[in-house]
Amino acid sequence: MPLRIGLFGGTFDPPHLGHLVTAINVRHALSLDLVILMVANDPWQKTGARTVSPAADRLAMVQAAVAGVDGLEAGADEIERGGPSYTADTLKSLGIKHPGARFFTIVGDDAATNILTWERVDEVASMSTLVVVDRPGAPIDLPSEFDWRRVEVPRLEVSSTDLRCRITDGRPLDYLVSEPVVAIIRKRGLYGLRVGAQL
Secondary structure (H helix, E strand, O other), X not given: OOOEEEEEEEOOOOOOHHHHHHHHHHHHHOOOOEEEEEEOOEOHHHOOOOOOOOXXXXXXXHHHHHOOOOOEEEEOHHHHHOOEOOHHHHHHHHHHHOXXXXXXXXXXXXXXXXXXXXXXXXXXXXXXXXXXXXXXXXXXXXXXXXXXXXXXXXXXXXXXXXXXXXXXXXXXXXXXXXXXHHHHHHHHOHHHOOOOOOX
């Protein structure tokens, strides 16, 4: 049987429990052998919108988040390739690494509605099965150009944007971010936190 691999790309700035819940639930629902949380090197759709943490820091946080979690892996392909991160290029490189594997590109409902703005989205659709993560009771309309699989995951009202604000404001991250990720944030002094300061 060929490997079934999920590609879950993102900025992960920082990675939170919502990301992990999504990855674990999609892996279970689609019987995937592996879900790769691929850290974007240069998330081109966010360029100019805000300052993004260095790729090496975001990769370290994702590695800490998935350490010891069966079937989840941090991906550094886009960082190693450099430049803007395009899913089509990533799928090509993964196809070389895992010949014969079947790929599933996992996107949130917000990203799914904007997928037609992606660079070479037709290539993404031809190289992988598109998977949209739906929230319970809130299915979205999807572009009819492509075939989709839907996976419903628990609704967790947590976002990386809110977490960055929490760090800035000194509010707790308990149960929103795993302890290993908090340790990386503290050790590296991310998001304006003084190195070694408590969260």
